[in-house]
Amino acid sequence: MHESSLGGTLRDYLSGEEIDETTFEEFRQLLVKLLVEEKGYPKDRFKAKVPLSYCVDGEDYERPIDFVLYDEQGKPIFIILFCAGDVGTFERETVCAGRLIKGGPVPYALITDTMDASLMDVMTGDVFARSMAAVPDYADLLKMVTKAKVEPLSDEQREKQTRVFHTYCGFIYGTCCSESCSLPPMPPKK
Template identity: 30%
Template structure:
């Protein structure tokens, strides 16, 4: 397990629900584990359809940022939804989740993004940036996702300049200012 430097209260370690990997046990990680359990035990996804902790690395204005995507959901060999967790306000996290869904996959934009604080959630359409569902119940279960899959847009990113702008947005939103002494 990697050394952990943070201002978060650390309880020790826990094993990841999906992979069994040993992780630092914090309040935030417990909520992330609860989201994984929700997706498997209540929403019907298979563990192997959920990819935890994928990341996007960006470097702009001398700020290197690793943006972590808490869960990426795959069906029929396509990533169709990401889930990003963060405490507090969901509205302040919408734009970075959309940017992450637009650039995580190098071949196409992932069509759906979810932002959640563990108590509430917003389901976002990546192409339009619009909210299409509210509340944890808005996160589609496996069957609903399979039903909607044929109508989802898996748009290629043809403009590299726009892709770079999305990465810049992600970098700015995910920069941890609290730990930089700013």
């Protein structure tokens, strides 16, 4: 199922601004509220819909990352992607995003549909834990991040990861089946 506009607005939990109401936006809002109010994440360290810009064959593209958590120095340490569908089918895309995010790679990434989740080790690509119970408290995440060994990507690694990521994005964003879908087509970035 593609994300569709519901024609209304809702108040964004992080910014307090009115944003478009879509078939999935309420789930994203509940997810970030859970992370802040129940898991202890600092609200001011999250950014929503962070663009991940990349280039394939001379064309620039952009894909929004649902949530990025930054440390005190402004370095990304955790990304969260929402998916509608089997969480496992989005794991590789999520790892690629964690490796390619500006300022990254991040040590850990989460893919969730808000009922299930996979916590991913971005450097190895392994599933660290599964289920919503696998979502770490903020204090636990900080301990994990401190122990994580994160290496920057070589140019060759970045190119390979970009192509894999683009393949997933092209599949998701390039196959809309109706005009009601609110996912924008993935045109080259201007």
